[in-house]
Amino acid sequence: MADALKIGVAGLGTVGASLVRIIHERQESLAVSCGRAIEITAVSARNRDKDRGTDLSGTTWFDDPVEMAKSGDIEVLVELIGGADGAAREAVEAALARGVHVVTANKALLAESGVALAAAAEEKGLLLNFEAAVAGGIPVIKAMRESLTGNTISRVYGIMNGTCNYILTRMEKEGLSFEDCLQEAQRLGYAEADPTFDIEGNDTAHKLAIMTALAFGCEISCDDIYLEGISNITQEDIRAAAELGYRIKLLGVAQRTEGGIEQRVHPTMVPHDTVIAQVDGVTNAVAIESDILGDLLMVGPGAGGDATASAVLGDVADIAKSRPGIQTVAALGRPAKSLTPYKKARMRSHEGGYFIRLRVVDRIGVIAAIARRMADNQISLESIVQHSANGGGEAPTKTIIMVTHATTELSVRNAVSAMESDGYIVGKPQVIRIEKP
Incomplete structure (x- = not known):
């Protein structure tokens, strides 16, 4: 020996x-x-x-x-x-x-x-x-740099941060607020005293940048990742997602497009009946889409x-x-x-479905104005739901929840910006991408 x-x-x-x-x-x-x-x-x-x-x-x-x-x-x-x-x-x-x-x-x-x-x-x-x-x-690095040799990878995505997945899981299953779930994650040692790196998506971004280089043979470029965390996710979003047949997960997604490589980290709605939607707690999951092997999903402990x-x-x-x-x-x-130089795709050309939640003043003409702004930006709606108006001393409001057919990030942002300028939106609109594995 x-x-x-x-x-x-x-x-x-x-x-x-x-x-x-x-x-x-x-x-x-x-x-x-x-x-x-x-x-x-x-x-x-x-x-x-x-x-x-x-x-x-x-x-x-x-x-x-x-x-x-x-x-x-x-x-x-x-x-x-x-x-x-x-x-x-x-x-x-x-x-x-x-x-x-x-x-x-x-x-x-x-x-x-x-x-x-x-x-x-x-x-x-x-x-x-x-x-x-x-x-x-999860042996994702060995799979990508050894086992998938010869495959052309088109997309890699997944749940890569156990802290965020734990928080979103407890928000859904127990009806707790984001703040309460974060405190519990800190008590259990899943989140740091300063949790910013996890909950704002930076940790996922670092992991995604490494996998992007392995998937597409390009230089690592962590600074070119579109980044959103989960701190603005509310119980209203969690409940709306469930009603529509989705669960909310923080995903890191990298894919090859005609305009370059798209890297993004953000809260995402995934269909409830998909495998990745069932990944709960501190567990991680990574999916790889390739031409020879097809689709590969690996699930396992992401930390500890x-x-x-x-x-x-x-x-x-x-x-x-x-x-x-x-x-x-x-x-x-x-x-x-x-390794090839990293070529960044424009994030606002990203195409897919979107969840849009608006709190609006409850008055005649608002729904028509919303429909007009969506039509102006060539956005087709898959569904629209109105929740009942509030009571109390405030001016009455209602919540409008829309799910779009495939459209572009730019179109959605332009439509929402135009609605805000119309003056009937109360608070900040919520926009969450929909990913359909």
């Missing part, structure tokens, strides 16, 4: 501690399946005294992960620190410069610097593996210590099985130098 593969783990949070524990518990079976043992020889974290529930004796401790990456004690750096810059990036760059393979779960780093890091790895024949960076334990550690360990095992000095798989599915 070959010599043990020596790895250094940078970051001993939930995922790092789970990884160390699993490797210790399964040393014998890993050695058999990989053809060599996997040995943790070094670790790095900020607090040496914290109890992580696993034995770290016999490993070299580094306070600085960059120094660990530069040391001669490891053959693989496992980066679990997080963040696009700082110690995480410096440690990965140092490891690649020294000829050390890298495994990372850091979506922010890859979204920001993935192409440059892939090029650095290729130059030295190293592996840069990042299965855990997207959709936790063991699920993410499982994906990290799979990447480490691939390195253990590889031939020394030979890069078997390009990090982004093809050599970095052959």
Whole structure:
């Protein structure tokens, strides 16, 4: 049997501690399946005294992960620190410069610097593996860069953030407000104290940018993603969606169009009877549409210590099985130098169905005015529903809910803007795209 593969783990949070524990518990079976043992020889974290529930004796401790990456004690750096810059990036760059393979779960780093890091790895024949960076334990990266070789992918989309999916699920099933569900997600540890990165779609955007590069052979472009979060979703939207046969999910969608590549993250209505609509709680789901295989949907845990550690360990095992000095798989599915420049499609040319909810003053002529504005923008309606007027001391209002046939983003925005200028809309209109898998 070959010599043990020596790895250094940078970051001993939930995922790092789970990884160390699993490797210790399964040393014998890993050695058999990989053809060599996997040995943790070094670790790095900020607090040496914290109890992580696993034995770290016999490993070299580094306070600085960059120094660990530069040391001669490891053959693989496992980066679990997080963040696009700082110690995480410096440690990965140092490891690649020294000829050390890298495994990372850091979506922010890859979204920001993935192409440059892939090029650095290729130059030295190293592996840069990042299965855990997207959709936790779901093996979507391996599927896209290895199993689907030869397929032409037309669209990739999915639920990629467990926090948002948990909030939307509880809003629907328990009738809670967005604010109450967010507080509960924070209490359970699903959401950070500052949840902005999750609920406004940034986390999903980072993951989508990585998958877009793999799907379409283009450079990573996280800054060109149309972004909407879920903080403006109300119980009124949830109930209306259910009445119309839909559920609301935060989706990341990337697809090839004649005008370029369209990347978007936003709340989406999906038909209730589709598989992706049934994905609840913190679970993730990724769908890939290709010409040879057809449609592929993968569902599984999108976060959590063991699920993410499982994906990290799979990447480490691939390195253990590889031939020394030979890069078997390009990090982004093809050599970095052959990635095409990203060409952004205009978001407002996006075509599909839309849900539009308006609160309007209850007076004669309003419905006719709405119909006129829709007709002016060549928008055909699939359905229109009026909810009864309010009571109380305010001027009476009613809610108008419309579902359009396929139309463009530009047409919908122009129509809504014109309605607002007419002066009968109360509050902010709600516009949600409809995606039909």
